Structure formats: structure tokens, C-alpha cells
Amino acid sequence: MEQAKESYRRVLQDLLVVVTTLTLLIALWHLAATTFKKPYLPTPAQVLAELYWSLTGGVLVENTLITLRRVVTALLIALVLGLPSGLIASRTAVGRSLLRPIILATYPIPHVTLIPILFWILGVEWSKIAVIAIITYYPIALSTMEWATRAPREYEDLVKSMGGSRLHVIVYVVIPYIIPGLLTGLRIAVSTAYAVVFIAESFVLTGGLGAQIEYNWSRLDYPALYAYVITLSALGVLSYALIWALEKAYMRRLL
């Protein structure tokens, strides 16, 4: 009961800090906008009005959903490929000598430059998803690889002594052990995903928040541009916070 009260108090405190910081930032922004009076710096009220119109008109929701669908699909692909390949690269002899060097060697390549090639191979929509999936694959595969090699031997022995197979060791020891590392990898992947989705969506404009930013920038409609930037940033922050909360909840159970 005391513990629940304490954590409730801490959440309220954190919330208060966030609200105060945001209010201060908006006040500063308003001051700057009204002082300098530049077209590229609209007031918060102008941006808020634009956000309201885009929201009620349905454009904002429609484009947010397009972006979210692309990011979530790409992250799922990255997870489905990153987790097993990370496990194979660290837990099997063939993986260690073949797959691991390939993952490590291809990691530093600037994958975003692949968009034009992917465009010709996969078409407009899937090239956007593919480039996000490729870039987010690396933090997931690398953290899986790193953590899977560190899984404690005693727990593996315990499962083996129960007659457990290699698959049992993976399911009951390695995967639960790497979850915190995997979530950290996913947290890094998510922040990268929202940066990459902007580049991918502004390459060929077929909807999404990135396309809207690009479109409104070319029209010099700054309030609209800010509205979409804020929405994209909010998505990034919310996704990051969600995974961070998951990570904390899991760790609380173990430590």
C-alpha cells in the first residue's frame, strides 16, 4: 500500500515536471514568434489552430494512421528477422562464423541511401517500409546477439538437467534473459524509425506525416508544417515512452 502510494506520488511529480517544462517552452516559443515576426516562426496559437483544423478535417488522423502503419509493419518485420538472426548469430557455430560477421560488416552502411534501389525492386509503398525495416533490424539483431551470448550458464544447466532440449533452453532461458536488451534495442529502433519514415515518405509523396511535412514546406505553409512535425514528434515520444515503461515493468519483476 505504502509502495503504491509512493509510486503514485512519483508519477504525479514526473507529470508536473513535464507539464511545467512544456508550458515554459510554449511561452518561450510565443515570445520568440511575437518578437521576431518571421513567416517560418508562427505562434503556438496559429499552429494549434492548424492542428485543430487538420484534426477535425480528418487529414491529420488519416496521415498519422498511414505513418503508424508503415512504422509498425517495419518494426514487426525487423523484430521477426532480428530476433532469430541475432539468436542464430550468437548461439550456433555456423551463425557465429558466418552470420555474425555479415551483420557486423553491413551495420555501418548508410542504409537510407538504398531507397532509390528499393523503390525499383519493391515499388513505392513497400520500399518505404523496407528501408525502415532494414535500419531498425540492426539495433534489434545486435542487442539480441550481445545479450544472448551473456545468458547465465547456471540457468541453462538447470533446464538441461530437467531433460530440456536446446529449444527449451532458448524458450525458457535465453529469450526471457534477453528481453531487457531486446526492449532497449527496440527503443533505439523506434526513435530511428520515426526519423527514417520522414525521409522515406518525403521521397515519393504517397501520404503519411513525412509527405505532409514535405508538401507544406514546399507551399511555405509553416503553421501546417509545424503541426505535422509536432504530431510526428509526439508519436516518437509516445512510442519511446511505451517501450521504456514495458522495460521498467519487466525489470521490476526480476530485480
Place this chain on the structure above:
Amino acid sequence: MKLYIEDLTFKYAQSNTYIFDSFNHVFEGPRLHIILGPNGVGKTTLLKLIAGILNPLRGFITLEGGSLSKGSVSYVPQDNELLPWLSVYANVELPLRIAGIDGNERRLRVVEALKAMGVLGYANRYPRHLSGGERKRVALARALASNSKIVLLDEPTANLDPRSRELLWGYLRSLARDRLVLVVTHDVSEALHEDGLIHILAGRPARVVEVFEGGEGAWSRLRRAIDVYYKIS
């Protein structure tokens, strides 16, 4: 039931010294066996070999002449005896899941075992919320639920307070009524427990140098054995 160890030969890959070289011994059950010996003699290695965690270079470990199937042995290591990411219930259930036992029977056996070891109230907790003694009892419940004929425990009472030690020994004795229970320890006072058969492991390569009944009467033999054999390794 008899656990035969025949011609057991083992050394760690990175070492030149043989821990066991043509080691022969028999543990008869149901009974509580206490394996004593100096640090580093090979007590834990012996348990790991019986548990199938380590593979011998040569030799056999058999139960009544038949090969030792992995499910017939329960191993409780000194530390990390439970998986921290599974609840107490799931930890006890794990060997039954691995053995492919169906859900209803699994539930019955887990609840019965938790009850027998006095830890049913902790079923939904995670290992980090338990004391050292409670964790050991959950590990014993796991051995009980899996119906293993042989239960191996490595230093089960290390780091436990005197009351938890006594409680644990009580549970071990009840477990040994219909099982072969092998307890490894380097704490000689454990040998004073009634019902236990003491095996002194000494030397390099290790061998069983003395076997005698536990209890108060064992003290003088134990002191002599310590004087003679604990200097060897």
C-alpha cells in the same frame, strides 16, 4: 534402488588434472546421502555428471542397471536454483512442461508439491521476493512435482540461518523416504544429522575414502577423516 557409478573419468577441457579417474561408487536408496569433502575436490562436478550437465570422458552412471534418463534426476544448484523470470508456480511446473505432461495433471502435481514443501502461499510470487530458505524449498517442490527418483542438492544450506537450515533438513528427510537424495556440502556439522549416510570424497583424482552412518556417533570418525584426508587435496 541403486545408483551405480562405474569407471567414471572426467577432467575439464582447459585443465590437465583428472577430477575423476576410473571412479566407482554405489549410492543405495531410498536414503539421504551426504557427500563431504574439501573445497575443490569434485563434489559439485560429481553432481553435475550425475545430472547430465557434464559429460564424462569415460564411464557410466546407471540406475538399477538401466541408463539414467534425464527426467529421473532433479538438480538443485547452490545458487540460481530458480529461474528469476518465472513465478514460483511456473518454476515448479517447468520440468513437467518439458516432459510434456498434460495441463490437468500438471496443475495437480504442482499444487500438491508446493503444499508438501509449505510454499503454496508463494505460488504467484517471483523468486526475488523469497528468502534463501524459501527458494530452496521451492526447488525441492520442483523435484517432488517431477517425480524424480534421484534428487541432487549442492550446498543447500549455505547462507541460511539456523532455523531455515533445520526446516530444510526436515523437508530433505521427508523427501528421502522414497527417493535417493544426494546432498553435497563442505560444512562438516551437516554430517551430524541422523538418517544420513556420509561419504567422504578426497584426493586428486577424487575417490570415496570413507562411508559411515551419520548422527552424533559419526563425530569422532569424521574428525579422524578430516585429519587424514583433508590434507590430500
